[in-house]
Amino acid sequence: MLELTNAQIGTWVASFILPLFRVGALLMTMPIFGTTLLPKRIRLYFAVAITVVIAPNLPPMPVVNALDLTGMLLVAEQIMIGALFGMALQLFFQIFVVAGQVVAIQMGMAFASMVDPANGVSVAVVSQFLTMLVTLLFLSMNGHLVVFEVLTESFTTLPVGGGLLVNHYWDLVGHMGWMLAAALLLVLPAIIALLVVNVAFGVMTRAAPQLNIFSIGFPLTLVLGLGIFWVGLADILSHYQTLASEALQWLRELARAR
Template sequence: MLELTDAQIGTWVATFMLPMFRVTALLMTMPIFGTKMLPARVRLYAALAITVVIVPALPPLPEFDPLSLRGLMLCGEQIIIGALFGFSLQLLFQVFVIAGQIVAVQMGMAFASMVDPANGVNVAVVSQFMTMLVSILFLLMNGHLVAFEILTESFTTLPVGSALLVSHYWEMVARMSWVFGAGLLLILPVVAALLVVNIAFGVMTRAAPSLNIFSIGFPLTLVLGIWMFWVGLADVHSHYQALVTEALQWLRDLAQAR
């Protein structure tokens, strides 16, 4: 008759439960996989499958009682680590969302909004286009595989039960406050061109007050903004490579990985 001790059961539970908490937290918060377009049940199945695959390659995990205070603290630790990884990737996508929002306001398309199926909020159409573009680039360039690789390495660099340097993580998150600046630099040529156009319309209004500048300026600004945005898409790939390289490197620094 097979007899199982509490220690054996605790070891088996720790072997699968603790890694699964970290993987699940990443899938629930990272871009694309953590959106409302992917059902939570599918994400849970994916987290279970990924956990089963990576568990044999993980270092030995400590025994713990899931119902004890130490067990709950270990589970919370894994959730925090996985969520930090996911939110750090979200900042990369928000760079392109902010870039689209800025150019939409400048060209007069801020009123053209639609419901984002990923987050369930209204966003500018240009921002939605940029989100879809960066999602395709992220998947085509295997960004998700790099994220899973870093997550697997984190079980060695940040073993379960190790002391979390909370200040270090918040310092890394604070370093990613470059989102707004990076989004502005991404769309800076379009903003500069539209600024020159608006200044020219201001001079025209001052020189000829009777000129109906709104009937002329709005269509011209809109057409010129769309044309400049289309021209600027030629450099999006190079900008994306630089931004995703920096974001993934910060993710490695966050995980203290190689």
């Protein structure tokens, strides 16, 4: 008769359940997979499938007792690590959202907003366009595969039960400034061009006060802004490659033990 001890059962359960919580937390918070467009049940299926694939190659897991507080702490640790990786990726995608908002305000299209079906919030149309463009680029360049590779390596660099260092979250907060700086650099040419257009309209108003600047300047600024934005899209791929490389490299550094 086959007899199983509590330690054997705890080892088998831990080898699958603990990685599942880290993988599931990442899929619930990362862009594309963590949006409301993908049902939670599908995300759970993805998490189970990924865990089944990577579990045989992971380091040994500590024994988990389901009725012990230590097991709950280990589960909470895995959720925090997975959510940390997901929020780091969210910062990368928010660069283009912020860039679209800045351009929309400068060209007078801040009022042209729509509900983002992925996040359920109202954003500018320009931001929504950039978000869809970046999503397609991210998937076409296998960025999601790099994320899953980093996640698998994190079980070695950040082992289960090794403790979650607070420095990782401070790094995440520090990179918020990098996000704003990258967004401004991305749309800096468009901002300067639109600033020159607005200065030109100001000079026209002073030279010919009888002109109705609101009836002339607003549509002209909108048309010129769209033209400048269209011209700026020619370099979007190079900017995306640079920012994506920095974001994924930072994700690898975030997963390393400190």
